[in-house]
Amino acid sequence: MQFTINKEIFVKGLAKIQPIxxxxxxxPILAHVLLEVRNNILILTATDLEVGMQSSYxxxxxxxxxxxxxxxxxxxxxxxxxxxxxxxxxxxxDWAEITSGKARFxxxxxxxxxxxxxxxxxxxxxxxxxxxxxxxxAKTSFAICTxxxxxxxNGAFVQVSAGxxxxxxxxxxxxxxxxxxxxxxxxAIPAALGKGVILPKKGVLELKxxxxxxxxxEIKLGFEDNSVVxxxxxxxxxMRLIDGQFPDYKTVLPVANDKKVAVDRGKLLxxxxxxxxxxxxxxxGVMFEVQKGLIVMSACTPEMGDCTEDVxxxxxxxxxxxxxxxxxxxxxxxxxxxxxxxxxxKDTTSPVIxxxxxxxxxxxxxxxxxxxxxxx
Numbered sequence: 001m002q003f004t005i006n007k008e009i010f011v012k013g014l015a016k017i018q019p020i021x022x023x024x025x026x027x028p029i030l031a032h033v034l035l036e037v038r039n040n041i042l043i044l045t046a047t048d049l050e051v052g053m054q055s056s057y058x059x060x061x062x063x064x065x066x067x068x069x070x071x072x073x074x075x076x077x078x079x080x081x082x083x084x085x086x087x088x089x090x091x092x093x094d095w096a097e098i099t100s101g102k103a104r105f106x107x108x109x110x111x112x113x114x115x116x117x118x119x120x121x122x123x124x125x126x127x128x129x130x131x132x133x134x135x136x137x138a139k140t141s142f143a144i145c146t147x148x149x150x151x152x153x154n155g156a157f158v159q160v161s162a163g164x165x166x167x168x169x170x171x172x173x174x175x176x177x178x179x180x181x182x183x184x185x186x187x188a189i190p191a192a193l194g195k196g197v198i199l200p201k202k203g204v205l206e207l208k209x210x211x212x213x214x215x216x217x218e219i220k221l222g223f224e225d226n227s228v229v230x231x232x233x234x235x236x237x238x239m240r241l242i243d244g245q246f247p248d249y250k251t252v253l254p255v256a257n258d259k260k261v262a263v264d265r266g267k268l269l270x271x272x273x274x275x276x277x278x279x280x281x282x283x284x285g286v287m288f289e290v291q292k293g294l295i296v297m298s299a300c301t302p303e304m305g306d307c308t309e310d311v312x313x314x315x316x317x318x319x320x321x322x323x324x325x326x327x328x329x330x331x332x333x334x335x336x337x338x339x340x341x342x343x344x345x346k347d348t349t350s351p352v353i354x355x356x357x358x359x360x361x362x363x364x365x366x367x368x369x370x371x372x373x374x375x376x
Contacts, residue, residue, distance in 0.1 A: 001035070001036075001037050001063055001064060001065025001066060001067060001088075001089065001090045002037075002061075002062040002063045002065075002087070002088070002089035002090070003037050003040075003042060003059040003060060003061045003062060003087075003088055003089075004059060004060040004062070004085050004086065004087050004088075005042060005057065005059040005060070005085065005086055005088070006085055006086075007078065007081060007082075007083060007084065007085065007086050007100065009057050009058075010057075010078050010086055011075075011078055011079055013042075013044050013055055013057050014033065014044065014071065014074060014075040014078055014079075015075065016044075016053070016055060016235075017033055017044055017045075017046035017053050017055070017071060018071065018072070018075060019202075019205075019206060019209075020046040020047060020048060020051055020052065020053050020206070021033075021046055021048070021071045021072065022048045025048065028110070029068060029110050029114055029115055029116070030047065030048055030049065030116075031070060031071060031072070032046075032068035032069055032070055032071055032109070032110060032115065033045065033046050033068065033069065033070075033071035033074060034046070034066065034067075034068045034112055034115045035066065035067055035068070035069070035088070036064075036065075036066040036112070037059065037061045037063075037064050037065060037066070038061075038064055039061065039064070040058060040059055040060065040061040041056050041057070041058065041059065041061075042056065042057045042058075042059045042061075043055070043056050044056075044057070045115070045118050046071055047116055047118060047238075048202075049116060049240075050200060050202065050203075050239065050240050051200065051202045051203045051206060051237070051238070051239045051240070052118050052119060052237070052238045052239070053206065053235065053236070053237050053238075054118055054235070054236045054238075055234055055235040055236075056234050056235075057234070062089075065090055065112075066112035067090045067094060067096055067109045067110075067111075067112055068109055068110045068111070068112055068114070068115045069096055069107055069108075069109040069110075070107065070109075073107060074098070074107070077098055077105050077107070078098070081098070081100040081101070081103055082100050082101035082102075082103060084100050084101050085100065086098060086099070086100045087099045087100065090109075091106070094108065094109045094110055094111055095107070095108055095109065096108075096109050118236075118238065119227050119229060119238040120229065120236065120238070123190070123222055123223050123224030123225075124188075124190030124191060124192065124222070124223050124224075125190065125220055125221065125222045125223075126185075126187065126188070126189065126190055126193065126220075126221050126223075127187065127218045127219070127220050127221075128168070128185065128218065128219055128221060129216075129217075129218055129219075130210075130211040130212075130214050130215055130216065130217045130218065130219050130232075131211070131215060131216060132183050132185075133207065133208070133211040133219060134208055134211040134212050134215075135181075135183075136168075136170045136181050136183060137156070137170070137204055137205075137207065137208040137211070138208065138335055139170075139179060139181045139335045139362050140156055140170050140171065140172040140179040140180070140181055141156065141172065141201070141204055141205060141208065142172075142179065142331045142332075142335070143172040143173055143174055143177050143178060143179040143331075143364070144156060144172045144174065144201045144204070145172075145173065145174035145175065146174070146201075147174070147175075150174075150175070151242065151244055152198065152242060152244030152245055152246055152247075153172075153173060153174060153175070153246075153247075154200065154201055154242060155172075155198040155199050155200045155201050155203075155204060155242045156170050156171070156172050156198070156199045156201075156204045157169075157170070157171045157172070157196055157197070157198050157246040157249075158170050158193065158196065158197055158198075158199060159171075159193060159194070159195070159196035159197075160185065160189045160193040160194060162189060162194065165184055166184065166185050166186065166189065167182045167183065167184060167185070168182065168183055168184075168185050168193070169181065169182045170182075171246070171249045173247070173249065173252075175367075176325070176328060176366070176367050177328050177332065177364060177365060177366045177367065178249060178252060178364060178365040179332070179335075179362075179363075179364045180249060180362070180363055180364070181361055181362045182361055182362075183361060190221075190223045191223075192223035192228075193223065196246065197223070197228065197241050198241060198242035198244060198246055199228065199239060199241065199242070200239055200240065200241070200242055202239075203228075203237070203239030206237055206239075207219075207230055207237060207239075210230060210232060210235060210237055213232070213235075214232050214233070217232070217233075219231065219232055220232075226240060226241045226243060227239065227240050227241060228241060252351070252365065253353075253363075253365060254344070254346060254350060254351050254352075254353055254365065256346050256350075257344035257345055257346045257350070257351075257352070257353050258344075258346070259290070259315070259317045259318075259320060259344065259345040259346065260315070260317075260342060260343075260344050261290055261295065261313050261314065261315040261342070261343045261344075261345065262313060262314035262315070262340050262341070262342050262357050263295060263311060263312070263313040263314070263340070263341050263343065264311075264312070264339065264340060264341075265333060265336060265338065265339055265340060265341045266339070267311055267312070268311060268333055268341055269330065269333055269334065271297055271309050271311050272286075272297075272326045272329055272330040272333065273330065274307065274309060275297055275299045275307065275309070275326040276326045276327055276330060277307070278299045278300070278301045278304055278305060278306065278307050279299060279301070279326055279327065284325050284326070284327070284369065285299075285323040285324065285325060285326075285369040285370070286298065286299045286323065286324055286325075286326040287299070287321065287322075287323050288320075288321070288322050288323070288324055289319070289320075289321050290313070290315060290317075290319065290320040290321070290322070290345065291315070291319050292315060292316055292317075292319075293312065293313065293314070293315060293316075294310055294311070294312060294313055294315075295310070295311045295313045295315075296308065296309075296310050296311075297309050297310075297311065299326070320345055320347070320348065321348060322345065322348050322352070322368050323368055323369040323370065324352065324366060324368060324369065325366070325369060328366055329354070329366060332354050332364040332366065333354065335362070336354075336355070336356050336362065337356070337359075338356040338357060338358050338359060340356070340357035340358065341354065341355075341356065341357060342354070342355050342356065342357040348368065349368060350368070351365045351366060351367050351368070352365070352366045352368065353365055354366060
């Protein structure tokens, strides 16, 4: 195999697949990228057996073929090459030569025949706007659980509800908070989405990058068996769905939160950022004293100090005191695009609903913490 490629294109392509590669793995070839040349097109493929990516780029192909080499080392080499076209060719015993200008590297590879097969996807398809996907993931991905023992929460639950108006929903939770977003869509719905699927966290984050790379376009999602494949003009992203039962989020949504507080989003974010400064692993909580027209925030960490701040708020009910994790609330408020945030309380020990004061496509639920500043 032999081809010549623009350095900038090569660097971009190799950078794109780096997040797919696992730092540590039991199969050395999973640290490799598969390079294939067919009819003046270079195809780069990477996979960790759970999430895979394949992208294609134009090259000047002298001879077709395939080889797998270390994804990290090839990226480092190409990135530091002179700003000239790069020539790549395979040699005997799965070696590869990379040259540019007066620089020449020889690196050892592995046979392309040993590289895992890439899932190309078949079955039912749906087209979703890239901007819609990007927005849904941005508003929910922060709440994906990172505790591997709770494997069914280690991703985003996606489901479409049929009716006169079709809604696609994405829900995430880590047990301390829940984020849910819904958008209207049209067209035929794959059976898998009617039942609901759990996309793995790594795949969700790569899907967001893919959506952001192609703003204003459509991304085609194909569902088959236990996998989903996303297609764009030159990139295919495949991921294995999480096999598990996602909790029924409707059962955890509070229904009696009648104490509504409206607060300016910018002021809330600024105050929370200051509160986080004195938040520690031992004392994560911030006390919120909700009063008429005011929220008094206070944090105290014995080994560091304390802080207090008043934030104007629209509220006319009875006083309420509740302890919340400022980092969690900060992440939630950060994804609300409107200028005003609405917090809905019931009492000191019940979950809090956080949403836009004007829109209803997103809401979050945040569990309170004990009032002694202990971790929950």
